[in-house]
Amino acid sequence: MAKDIKRLGKETLIYGTSTVLARLLNFCLVPFYTYYLQPAQYGAIATVFAAIALLSVVFLFGLDQSYLRFASEAENKHKVFRQCFYGVLANALVLGGLLYIFAPEVSLWWGLGENFGLFQLAAAILFLDVLNMIAFTKLRLERRAWYFAGVRAFSIVINVALNVFFLAVLHRGPNSILWANIGASLASLIVLTPVWWGELKGHKPFAFDWTLQKEMWSFAWxxxxxxxxxxxxxxxxxxxxxxxxxxxxxxxxxxxxxxxxxxxxxxxxxxxxxxxxxxxxxxxxxxxxxxxxxxxxxxxxxxxxxxxxxxxxxxxxxxxxxxxxxxxxxxxxxxxxxxxxxxxxxxxxxxxxxxxxxxxxxxxxxxxxxxxxxxxxxxxxxxxxxxxxxxxxxxxxxxxxxxxxxxxxxxxxxxxxxxxxxxxxxxxxxxxxxxxxxxxxxxxxxxxxxxxxxxxxxxxxxxxxxxxxxxxxx
Structure with a gap:
């Protein structure tokens, strides 16, 4: 038992360090933003990210928790991953498409008027992030804490670097903050390719086990x-x-x-x-x-x-x-x-x-x-x-x-x-x-x-x- 608790403490430290690093690096962008963005521009970006945080819950739909629950007990963990990944992918495609199409209406309702382009970019961020989340959840289940922390750190560094490049070098304005997040999320998904593609390759795409899907969605909602x-x-x-x-x-x-x-x-x-x-x-x-x-x-x-x-x-x-x-x-x-x-x-x-x-x-x-x-x-x-x-x-x-x-x-x-x-x-x-x-x-x-x-x-x-x-x- 002592050995298990020691390992738990070590993994907690690794996950905690990655969380602290994420928060600190994101905080480093705050003074940067206040010198390159007007308060109204920064306010619009902050409001969009608030929407992204809320919508990410709906896009993911609790399927990360469902994967942890079912994969921890299943004999065929690979099948559970594929069902969960395809479920999230289908959900993200539908919801992301709806958000992109109805971005003008969402922008008006959210109080940002004609800045609907921000919500169209948000749809891309949400789509990529939820796919990343399933791969990250698999790493957590397999207790691969260093891989988890390393990819998160890499993604954050990419995000900070792209923010600096787009705003300070290219002077592209507030929309570039969302583009930087898209780039970081895409980079993360690429680095996680061995995790998700290793489970999907060699199997028929979107081969749903509808009974398992129903059980997973019932647990997740x-x-x-x-x-x-x-x-x-x-x-x-x-x-x-x-x-x-x-x-x-x-x-x-x-x-x-x-x-x-x-x-x-x-x-x-x-x-x-x-x-x-x-x-x-x-x-x-x-x-x-x-x-x-x-x-x-x-x-x-x-x-x-x-x-x-x-x-x-x-x-x-x-x-x-x-x-x-x-x-x-x-x-x-x-x-x-x-x-x-x-x-x-x-x-x-x-x-x-x-x-x-x-x-x-x-x-x-x-x-x-x-x-x-x-x-x-x-x-x-x-x-x-x-x-x-x-x-x-x-x-x-x-x-x-x-x-x-x-x-x-x-x-x-x-x-x-x-x-x-x-x-x-x-x-x-x-x-x-x-x-x-x-x-x-x-x-x-x-x-x-x-x-x-x-x-x-x-x-x-x-x-x-x-x-x-x-x-x-x-």
Whole structure:
């Protein structure tokens, strides 16, 4: 068992590293975009990618999960792959064709007017990405983590290089961002050729086993509403903002929203390690006490990250440390005020990940779809209520509120089905210390020296309250 857990940890590190690399390289494009695109252009691109994220769930239709489920138990895994691949291919051809034909109508409905060419390019991205996804899923099933991470890294590098080439060298404008994604997705599909073509060659094309297809689609379809619900929380703000304040404000919002990637990296890395950890220790006698301590440590570290990014990033963005170059172009500084709200939202998402122990261990994961729908409803309601009055700041509040609602709902459910004795007093004290730190910083009018001093002292304060919770070692 120890050997299996060690291998799981190694694979988690590999997958996690590829995820971190992806997010960091994509973040590197943000300052680049803010210097080569006007806010309205960047806003239009951000809105299209929000649509791509939602539509990808429908294009894939949960067949990646279906493949994992059926191939893991099937004697003829090759047949399952072919059925899944052809199912996704047929679905993507139909939906991609419809999106291409009705792109003008979709563009109007999405709030982008006559920019329907963006959605026609989006159809190509979606088609290529879902085919890649099936090949990636096969690599995951076969536990070929290095191949998986290598192809992802290669695709990201190609995407960044094409973005720079199209925008900085050829000056082709915002459409070239989508062309860069098409090129990267195509490059990925080519590199993955040994994975998918090795399964297809020598067999009759589109030779469907209709009985197996029916079983796979029946298993897959529940993942569609669950996936859409999950994504709505993070992307629904873009089309709402387009309709309420226009694409220029969406561009400003998106550029500053991306600063939250640093907090999201912490949450993502924790998520990669947390799920296998709590599953491995679920049967320990002191499992619940351990899980309670994990939340305390996450709260301490996460709140430090939250304060650090909120305190320092706006000053760093506007500083002259890099000469005439800024992390975000001056045209986008009007959205700096949303950064603390976005980071706070991701902090609440980290709490949500902590509380996921309940439904996973009790195998009552269906509740997660309803909780994400609740989060989406909170996001839509907050956006519609606040954005007309305070602009993109209202969208920032919507992010914080939606993730807070999800965390609270999941906490309530977890305590009902799998009660954990969280260290409430220590959590309350840490919350007070965090709020006091914010108050002191505001008292000094946000002076940089005061914020750096407070952040330097913060771990020491947390240690004083957590030292008695440190795990005992033999």
């Amino acid at each position: 529940p993942f569609v509403p669950a996936g859409v619900a999950s994504l709505l929380v993070s992307v629904i703000d873009k089309p709402i903002l387009v309709h309420l304040v226009g694409t220029e404000q969406v561009g400003i919002y998106q550029a500053n929203f991306k600063i939250g990637v640093f907090m999201m990296l912490l949450v993502s890395m924790f998520d990669q390690a947390w799920r296998p950890f709590f599953l491995a220790h679920a049967k320990d006698n002191d499992a619940k006490d351990t899980f309670a301590k994990v939340l305390s440590f996450f709260f301490a570290l996460g709140s430090w990250f939250l304060l650090g990014i909120s305190f320092l990033m706006p000053d760093l963005i506007q500083s002259n440390l890099f000469g005439n170059f800024h992390l975000i172009g001056p045209d986008y500084w009007g959205g700096l005020s949303i950064i603390p709200l976005i980071v706070t939202g991701y902090f609440f998402y980290g709490l949500y990940i902590n509380f996921m122990v309940g439904p996973v261990i009790t195998k009552k994961t269906r509740v997660l779809m309803w909780i994400t729908l609740l989060g989406a409803a909170a996001s839509i309601t907050t956006n519609l209520t606040l954005v007309p009055h305070i602009g993109i700041l209202g969208a920032g509040w919507a992010v914080a509120v939606s993730y807070a609602v999800m965390a609270a709902a999941l906490f309530t459910f977890t305590q009902k089905v799998y009660p954990i004795p969280y260290e409430y007093k220590k959590l309350a004290v840490m919350l007070l210390v965090c709020l006091a730190t914010v108050g002191i910083a505001r008292y000094f009018n946000g002076a940089v020296w005061a914020k750096i001093t407070l952040l330097t002292l913060y771990p020491g304060w947390m240690y004083l309250f957590l030292r008695r919770t440190l795990p005992q070692t033999d």
